[in-house]
Amino acid sequence: MSFDLAFTKGQGTGNDFVLVSDPDGDLDLTPTQIAAICDRRFGVGADGLIRAVRSRHLPEGAATLADDPRAVWFMDYWNADGSVSEMCGNGIRVFTAFLIDQALVELADDESIAIGTRAGVRRVRRAPGGFEADLGVWRLAEGEAAEPLVRAKSLPVARPGLGIDVGNPHVVVALADDDELAGLDLGYAPVLEPAPLAGANVEFVVPADPLVEDGVGRIRMRVHERGSGETLSCGTGAVASAVAVRYWAGAGAPDEWRVQVPGGVLGVRVTASDEGERVWLSGPAELVFDGVLALG
Numbered sequence: 001m002s003f004d005l006a007f008t009k010g011q012g013t014g015n016d017f018v019l020v021s022d023p024d025g026d027l028d029l030t031p032t033q034i035a036a037i038c039d040r041r042f043g044v045g046a047d048g049l050i051r052a053v054r055s056r057h058l059p060e061g062a063a064t065l066a067d068d069p070r071a072v073w074f075m076d077y078w079n080a081d082g083s084v085s086e087m088c089g090n091g092i093r094v095f096t097a098f099l100i101d102q103a104l105v106e107l108a109d110d111e112s113i114a115i116g117t118r119a120g121v122r123r124v125r126r127a128p129g130g131f132e133a134d135l136g137v138w139r140l141a142e143g144e145a146a147e148p149l150v151r152a153k154s155l156p157v158a159r160p161g162l163g164i165d166v167g168n169p170h171v172v173v174a175l176a177d178d179d180e181l182a183g184l185d186l187g188y189a190p191v192l193e194p195a196p197l198a199g200a201n202v203e204f205v206v207p208a209d210p211l212v213e214d215g216v217g218r219i220r221m222r223v224h225e226r227g228s229g230e231t232l233s234c235g236t237g238a239v240a241s242a243v244a245v246r247y248w249a250g251a252g253a254p255d256e257w258r259v260q261v262p263g264g265v266l267g268v269r270v271t272a273s274d275e276g277e278r279v280w281l282s283g284p285a286e287l288v289f290d291g292v293l294a295l296g
């Protein structure tokens with residue numbers, strides 16, 4: 001059966017998404033359709049597709065509603081290859097802008113909104129230049145996944161990575177300098193040893209000079225995203241990179257970080273909580289254009 005699909009294209013620091021509104025959970029897009037929509041030559045083109053659906057219409061949404069009944073909306077996130085992810089840090093800001101634009105929610109300056117995701121409930125509020133999202137408590141990956149070896153094309157030898165979970169899986173690799181970062185060929189997926197069953201997003205980082213300025217840590221990052229390849233930015237990847245460098249730096253490292261990615265700059269904050277260290281991601285969110293796709 002063919003049908004018209006209304007969509008909005010959005011981006012945050014160049015990480016771009018196709019957003020669709022499906023309040024009652026009627027849409028049943030297949031992974032193949034999603035990959036076709038995200039294809040940059042034959043489709044709209046995007047790093048991922050995000051469906052706005054009321055949480056009560058999804059099994060994962062029912063679970064988040066049980067945690068927080070205010071999480072009425074669920075961010076149903078899909079990578080460009082049609083695989084699902086638990087979380088998207090740039091996506092959740094763009095998703096919030098989309099919900100507001102579609103008049104599905106109102107968000108005053110002093111309020112936050114609870115959003116259901118596969119990683120649990122996340123809260124987003126307005127911040128200078130965009131939005132800030134509370135991405136919950138970060139954790140080191142466990143067992144062998146904590147320190148995998150990473151091989152990437154253009155790196156002559158395997159490098160040690162640090163496995164970090166911020167709702168979705170990341171491996172962060174420190175590089176020597178900007179030349180090494182610029183010379184990376186991320187047209188090929190980095191190979192991890194041992195290879196995590198569910199895959200991982202891989203971030204490569206270098207410190208800025210100086211690493212800390214006015215109490216704020218500064219790093220540069222490039223990323224190869226699970227399910228999407230190299231992207232201009234990854235919000236959860238920026239958070240994973242900041243906490244990895246902070247972890248390596250040890251006691252006295254800053255709680256506030258600026259992460260320069262090819263598509264712009266993201267802010268990361270770390271705060272103490274009873275459950276562990278919470279991480280906060282801030283950055284822009286823009287809706288670029290609307291369109292209608294004939295599917296079928």
Ligand SMILES: N[C@@H](CCC[C@H](N)C(=O)O)C(=O)O
Nearest residue numbers: 085088089090168234235236
């Ligand atoms: N770009 C996103 C992360 C999207 C999901 C990721 N590719 C995964 O599979 O976990 C971000 O901004 O966090």
